Amino acid sequence: MRGFGMHAINDVGWIEKERPSCGPLDAIIRPTIVAPCSSDTHMSHGGSGPKTDLILGHEAVGIVDEVGESVHKIKVGDYVAVPCVTPDWTELGVQNFHSFSHDTGMFGSFKFLGVKDGVMAEYFHVNMADANLSIIPEGVSPEAALMTVDMMSTGFHGAELCEIKAGDTVVVIGIGPVGLMAIAGAALFGAGRIIAVGTRPKAMEVATAFGASEFISYKEGPVLDQVMARTGGKGPHKVIIAGGDANTFTEAVTMARPGGIISNINYFDVRDTLGFPALNWGLGMADKDIRGSFCPGGAERINRLLDMIKYGRIDPTLMISHKFEGFDKLPEAFDLMDKKAPDLIKPVVYLT
């Protein structure tokens, strides 16, 4: 079969491979729509070290093409959303952590790109199908379902991690697709004022639709100073980091008020050192919690997000800025994501 991926660092293209085989608990999916993600392009540039002939992509919806003999609920022909994080539920890691993301150890539950090929192919493999595949319900479009498998789940988790209380003032740093979903999540989980940090006009428009109250531009001075000025020197109750660099981290810790929570869903660079002067953290005693997590795994999570779409709480397709038709457009869509055009939020590719 044909797939799109990286032959080596900075060398992407078509890859020919065997159709994956299906274990007794597993399924083989024929994807219908996929979405390239910055994690894919990041990896193609060596962000996770050298890789050889690896099919990329981890956001897909599609049709179940085959199931293993011990799969009881998912059936061939089901139209499913595929969580980008698919835990091995026999591992003890899932019995400890709410996010289910670290089955065998750090990030263990993220199988695509890690221990196996991704979804930008004619077929791909999903482990433990009954626990890791969500049938798309009536009333939810495949495009909307596609947005749940990583962007919505990750962005919402940023809001969940900071345990928003009714009326919290929340700063969201970054208005890429994950930041936009963090804004939506903050609004949906009870925030009052939501201050977004970002400057792209198209993304600002979508952010407003998702609940942002106002915007701060990196270009008009230090974000920290602007946030403190707007909050009367008190700082926000909660800060969600969905973009930026090590300095962003320091600013986020500094701006949160005592008792606040800083939640990170940004992917820092391996070369970053995250640091902050002790004083900003109250010499260690300011009751400012610092958290950081990964997209939660499993089908139940996605089922819940699909319900939020079905019952009209959110329309994540507002994020889809570019649509491509046909399997052959994968390279073009990937390239667009890689270059991050100013009007880009999220591209999708209809494979069939």
Next chain:
Amino acid sequence: MRGFGMHAINDVGWIEKERPSCGPLDAIIRPTIVAPCSSDTHMSHGGSGPKTDLILGHEAVGIVDEVGESVHKIKVGDYVAVPCVTPDWTELGVQNFHSFSHDTGMFGSFKFLGVKDGVMAEYFHVNMADANLSIIPEGVSPEAALMTVDMMSTGFHGAELCEIKAGDTVVVIGIGPVGLMAIAGAALFGAGRIIAVGTRPKAMEVATAFGASEFISYKEGPVLDQVMARTGGKGPHKVIIAGGDANTFTEAVTMARPGGIISNINYFDVRDTLGFPALNWGLGMADKDIRGSFCPGGAERINRLLDMIKYGRIDPTLMISHKFEGFDKLPEAFDLMDKKAPDLIKPVVYLT
């Protein structure tokens, strides 16, 4: 000064009293708008036992007329929202409970109607003004602020108590003003599907605006059966009881799925016995939590709700179905609340 209240059980009318005096930490408020509540009418019929010459009312906004010598932040002339629950913050009860409602013991923080006169008067007293009064911010109307002091705080608390997770299916039983706010709270804290139980057309319209997905009528068979049928036999994740009787309680416990939470913000009758067959509660082991609470106290709570209004998360004035102009209309508004006309949700009275 003049006030409206109960001379005795089932005997309401005007009451002439001395203007209350102001302790060192306290304030005297001149109310501008008040809202009668079913707790007031309930009390007038003896719901809390006999009372003599008690001014009723516990929902008000108004102007600060006097402050004690130890009050540092609240000033004469401030336009304030007055939480209906005003804890004595020197009591140890507030150091234990999140809701701050039980300062000296059960309901101790509810001072109006309990240990002193209510707010339907020319002036009323508030203990510990700095901790218990919220200045109404720019961008929030007095009418909207008035909705926070009991209805919005209590209704939202029903949703908070059941710890809604992203995409939960929530049943809200009752669509009076507290139920409507529970629906809004459920939607604002992350619910997916919200099934409301109630039949009044005007309230159904407002419930839909606040996020109800669908309605069940008491008149079309047992609520329990209808809920189970609509949820494929699984039942909802969460149930909020905002109306009904002892049988409602039994149905709510029964319908919740294992791992679910039943949260009560209804005021049961002292003669009720709340009961459920052990089987419905998994012989005691079904992981169905049963909670019930009271309007949380203090100014910070109200400040947060005011921010939710200011930043456009909700417009609680949709609940105001009747407006009365003038102090002399208090009896008429009270009578309307007492009789619960079919198109009544919440009446307000402009005193000045």
Next chain:
Amino acid sequence: MRGFGMHAINDVGWIEKERPSCGPLDAIIRPTIVAPCSSDTHMSHGGSGPKTDLILGHEAVGIVDEVGESVHKIKVGDYVAVPCVTPDWTELGVQNFHSFSHDTGMFGSFKFLGVKDGVMAEYFHVNMADANLSIIPEGVSPEAALMTVDMMSTGFHGAELCEIKAGDTVVVIGIGPVGLMAIAGAALFGAGRIIAVGTRPKAMEVATAFGASEFISYKEGPVLDQVMARTGGKGPHKVIIAGGDANTFTEAVTMARPGGIISNINYFDVRDTLGFPALNWGLGMADKDIRGSFCPGGAERINRLLDMIKYGRIDPTLMISHKFEGFDKLPEAFDLMDKKAPDLIKPVVYLT
């Protein structure tokens, strides 16, 4: 192979069956020590309806005799503790609930006695061996490990459910083995004063060793009155129900102070109606949470309890009041549990 169980209601005895077969993810265990439990005797009398030729028992340690082809960590010959609750981790129920007890629905994760034979046999079957079997670590005796699989896990869960805060006053009703473990759990999770309700001298001795501060006897008047008198009319912060009947439930709800939690780990009778006057629950608003749960499932839970034994936090073998040697002693041990001799706490049977 030979097993001990119920031929029909009130008819227990030896049962001859085929050795169970082992699925790809499963294991077959040869038990070395088992402990009869009151749930077994309860079932033999029809507590869960009619059953035919069902091998009883759900508390065992033993040697792994066979593993399926997809089992990677557990090996033949491992000496393991077997959780009495063994979820099917492919079911979505486990992705929602902390206790993992309701995989397919209420109690679904409790496989023994429910969907298959129990452990009082030459061999028994365990589903998903890698996720549901705990290798007994060095420093923990098999007898101690045996106490973790139900008694310690269930009793501790009673304490966990009521979220003990430093210095809480806790009432534990019942000092059978589960109640004793609830007492130990309360002490290990931060309680101050622990008031135990029970009268058996042997159990009182063990309760004291596990942390009970004092005892109340059912025989000296209503437990409710005695608790209120001893707590200066305030009642305890937390109540754990580990025994008793429907009236016990009412007393527990009544005695808890506002903001308190009542946690149930008792198995009520299907014919019970659990009820309480509304006034005792603050007309629904007293912030008294009522919870009830089941033994948490999975290997990680047991691993943690084994560590608590290994590092000397508790010695659960203090509960072992009777020891039987040999497979043939199963009927005698079962009969002892059924009759609940006054000096009985927990019997164990060494099968080999």
Next chain:
Amino acid sequence: MRGFGMHAINDVGWIEKERPSCGPLDAIIRPTIVAPCSSDTHMSHGGSGPKTDLILGHEAVGIVDEVGESVHKIKVGDYVAVPCVTPDWTELGVQNFHSFSHDTGMFGSFKFLGVKDGVMAEYFHVNMADANLSIIPEGVSPEAALMTVDMMSTGFHGAELCEIKAGDTVVVIGIGPVGLMAIAGAALFGAGRIIAVGTRPKAMEVATAFGASEFISYKEGPVLDQVMARTGGKGPHKVIIAGGDANTFTEAVTMARPGGIISNINYFDVRDTLGFPALNWGLGMADKDIRGSFCPGGAERINRLLDMIKYGRIDPTLMISHKFEGFDKLPEAFDLMDKKAPDLIKPVVYLT
């Protein structure tokens, strides 16, 4: 009256001042036993900037000498434990944060040494006496009560912050008095294995009595490497930082396993930069929470800790390594704390 404190940086000695005056809600205390703390000596060296003629000390028990006219529960002659953190309960900060430590802003609730004189004097002042003073109950010695007001409350809070689950492996870094109380707290809140980092023999002995399972020495190589080796490369579930420097912080973040919590109760130096390579924190996504807090404020907290002593859960007087008799011994005790003799844990001074 006479007090002991700092005339200026690095200049301690006797100070003559007026007896403090008592506001309507306040009390004046005549201390009977005080304990110097390293926060006092730290301050004397300019740790919080220049101070002039400030009486030091914030750990005391004593006799109530005077109460304000609005104090209703505390009476002259009561023997009380005085929390080192005494919030102003009219401030809104206490309505938001569980620790109550930041009433008006960061650390606002810490009044001693901050906005007023400390306790090493013939008399000292306590704000809001009814909410901030704990009467020492029968069965608790004054020395034991003295240990609750800062050491036990702070150390236990380190354990509370990391939300210990049954059987967690916990590393406690530092075995000074706060570290010792963190060890005791970890054991009392459910830890399994407790690995303590420290080398002083006297403190190790007390740490063992409080529940430490084993010890790691700074002198035998990097603490991080030793912890990873002892935990099979997995790291602990929880880490409590109760000593050390900026490098300790980095090691603590690194060693915690995914899903773990790092809790800090150490007082970092204002010149420290706390930093960690992004990789150690899973590029921001490892689900390692980082928390840091301050001694919780108010009387209820202390009442609970006094109950834990009364009911035999802990004997904090094991930490008292040195006793001094007489007011005149304050300088000697202070000097001992300043120099941190090898056999020092906690000194106390009997003033009368």
